[in-house]
Amino acid sequence: MSTTGKPLAAVLVAGALAISLAGCASGTPGPAASGSASEVPKPSGTITVFAAASLKATFTKLASDFEAKNPGTKITLNFAGSSDLVTQITQGAPADVFASADTKNMTKLSDAKLIDGTASNFATNVLEIAVPPSNPASISSFSDLAKPGVKVVVCAPQVPCGAATDKVEQATGTTLTPVSEESSVTDVLGKVVSGEADAGLVYVTDVKTAGDKVKGIPFAESDKAVNTYPIATVGTSRNKDLAAAFVATVTGSEGKKVLNDAGFGTP
Amino acid sequence: MNRRSGSGYTGIPAWIYAIASAGALFVLLPLVAMVAKVNWPQFIPLITSESSLTALGLSLRTSAGSTALCIIFGVPLALVLARTPFPGQRLLRAFVLLPLVLPPVVGGIALLYTFGRQGLLGKNLELAGIQIAFSTTAVVLAQTFVALPFLVVSLEGALRTAGNKYEAVAATLGARPTTVLRRVTIPLVLPGLASGAVLSFARSLGEFGATLTFAGSLQGVTRTLPLEIYLQRETDADAAVALSLVLVAVAVAVVGLSYRRRHTGAAPEGAAK
Numbered sequence A: 001m002s003t004t005g006k007p008l009a010a011v012l013v014a015g016a017l018a019i020s021l022a023g024c025a026s027g028t029p030g031p032a033a034s035g036s037a038s039e040v041p042k043p044s045g046t047i048t049v050f051a052a053a054s055l056k057a058t059f060t061k062l063a064s065d066f067e068a069k070n071p072g073t074k075i076t077l078n079f080a081g082s083s084d085l086v087t088q089i090t091q092g093a094p095a096d097v098f099a100s101a102d103t104k105n106m107t108k109l110s111d112a113k114l115i116d117g118t119a120s121n122f123a124t125n126v127l128e129i130a131v132p133p134s135n136p137a138s139i140s141s142f143s144d145l146a147k148p149g150v151k152v153v154v155c156a157p158q159v160p161c162g163a164a165t166d167k168v169e170q171a172t173g174t175t176l177t178p179v180s181e182e183s184s185v186t187d188v189l190g191k192v193v194s195g196e197a198d199a200g201l202v203y204v205t206d207v208k209t210a211g212d213k214v215k216g217i218p219f220a221e222s223d224k225a226v227n228t229y230p231i232a233t234v235g236t237s238r239n240k241d242l243a244a245a246f247v248a249t250v251t252g253s254e255g256k257k258v259l260n261d262a263g264f265g266t267p
Numbered sequence B: 001m002n003r004r005s006g007s008g009y010t011g012i013p014a015w016i017y018a019i020a021s022a023g024a025l026f027v028l029l030p031l032v033a034m035v036a037k038v039n040w041p042q043f044i045p046l047i048t049s050e051s052s053l054t055a056l057g058l059s060l061r062t063s064a065g066s067t068a069l070c071i072i073f074g075v076p077l078a079l080v081l082a083r084t085p086f087p088g089q090r091l092l093r094a095f096v097l098l099p100l101v102l103p104p105v106v107g108g109i110a111l112l113y114t115f116g117r118q119g120l121l122g123k124n125l126e127l128a129g130i131q132i133a134f135s136t137t138a139v140v141l142a143q144t145f146v147a148l149p150f151l152v153v154s155l156e157g158a159l160r161t162a163g164n165k166y167e168a169v170a171a172t173l174g175a176r177p178t179t180v181l182r183r184v185t186i187p188l189v190l191p192g193l194a195s196g197a198v199l200s201f202a203r204s205l206g207e208f209g210a211t212l213t214f215a216g217s218l219q220g221v222t223r224t225l226p227l228e229i230y231l232q233r234e235t236d237a238d239a240a241v242a243l244s245l246v247l248v249a250v251a252v253a254v255v256g257l258s259y260r261r262r263h264t265g266a267a268p269e270g271a272a273k
Helices: A005-026 A053-069 A082-090 A103-111 A142-146 A160-172 A185-193 A204-213 A220-224 A240-251 A253-261 B014-037 B040-047 B050-083 B089-101 B104-115 B122-127 B136-162 B165-172 B177-188 B190-206 B209-214 B225-235 B237-272
Strands: A045-052 A073-080 A097-099 A115-125 A127-131 A152-155 A180-182 A199-203 A215-217 A227-234
Touching: A045 A053, A045 A082, A045 A240, A053 A073, A053 A185, A053 A204, A053 A240, A053 A253, A073 A082, A082 A097, A082 A103, A082 B225, A097 A240, A103 A115, A103 A160, A103 A227, A115 A240, A115 A253, A127 A160, A127 A185, A127 A204, A142 A160, A142 A199, A152 A160, A152 A185, A160 A199, A160 A220, A160 A227, A180 A185, A185 A199, A185 A204, A185 B209, A199 A204, A204 A215, A227 A240, A240 A253, B014 B237, B040 B237, B050 B089, B050 B136, B050 B177, B050 B190, B050 B225, B050 B237, B089 B136, B104 B122, B104 B136, B104 B209, B136 B177, B136 B190, B136 B209, B165 B177, B177 B190, B190 B237, B209 B225, B225 B237
Parallel strands: A045 A073, A045 A097, A152 A180, A152 A199
Antiparallel strands: A097 A227, A115 A227, A127 A199, A127 A215
16 A cells, blocks of 8 residues: 555656657647748649559559659558548548549548548449459359359448449349458459459459459440549648649549550540 | 565566556557447447347357367367477477467468368368358358467466376376376366467457458358458448447457456466465
């Protein structure tokens, strides 16, 4: 009992220390970032781009091209599922540009008053059937996926690719009984690449990225569920000039070319 | 572990308390933050939705199954590691403990190439008409893979602490090895076995990465509570937080149970020395 005084004091000190440390971390203002926006709008400095996972290849290329054309700029990329990215941005993650794989998640961000102006649509994507190269279940159409014994893997309806799958099912009147509903399109592709599944529903661009590890089977009904990709400058950005310049590159002719090469459509 | 309450001297300088409480805060604060985020009026409806209850039930069933597998295979493993010296023993122990430090997703990939359709064993199982991929069995296998080391470590420690004096005596009195194991060794290390089993259960309950990679995610078949939380997070943050709290509560209960057992179980053992 006699020693309780000291530890208690120590606990209080530690608590105070923790609070002051926390204050320190969140309050770093970064004074150098905003000062140099003078007369010529020549972009410089650093921005962070939060982009949907399906944009990884294209945005990596666009960012490095952009850096090469604009010496003195640095673009940091962060790829994840669109809804994860929205959560991160609303929780204060330092993003300057947000590119979403669907309009729903962009709307979430604009509802939270976290984007500058309006978002612009820059790409579209449609679903395609991916099968292992040997096509063990002889899939040739969307209705083949509903055949008994076919192990088909799809996205869960909660994520954009799953919502698109639902739409196609409704449009075609085909009901799938998947063996798994994954949380991301990459997980679906993984199950097809490893040969666990006979078929999976992924985006056209995913089939293209996977190369010869999977075979893509396009189907006419895919146009019933076209996913639109919007991009916007994040409202809390500290370098809006550079952010706007990068958005212009993505929505401009250069971006279109890179995106079309990867299989994306033009909205 | 040891409750030495008699003397007031602890021998710990005051500044250690400061750092220790900062460390404790680091662990506790995120839990407090999560509890603060719970949508209490909706809490009960959120955790009793059909998909939540299905996921919880599946988690409890598969964790019980994998704990049973851990005991069946872990007890002999721990015995071999603790009692018999043989060449390559250190190496075997290192490999058995590997899942402790391996990222679960790596475990999932390894299991996929073992039990998957194109896998090492999976090809033969497929011929025999057994399909593991996308089944509840796959979930149990993934959980066993990550949870087995917990049981082996706890039990091996308990076996080494207990020593083999009693076993030697029993043997000189004419008991055969199996009788010694059943009547002497296992009762002696029961507290260690129990806490190892409880830890394995807790680890199985929280298993996510290996399951997602290896078993897939389908309601009622392979979508355990952690996978359900991961999916709910996409659309319904409130549901994800509520379910997370359920998982935390179960984990706290399980660990608390193990701690109490170890505490009450260790006392007579310590006194015997």
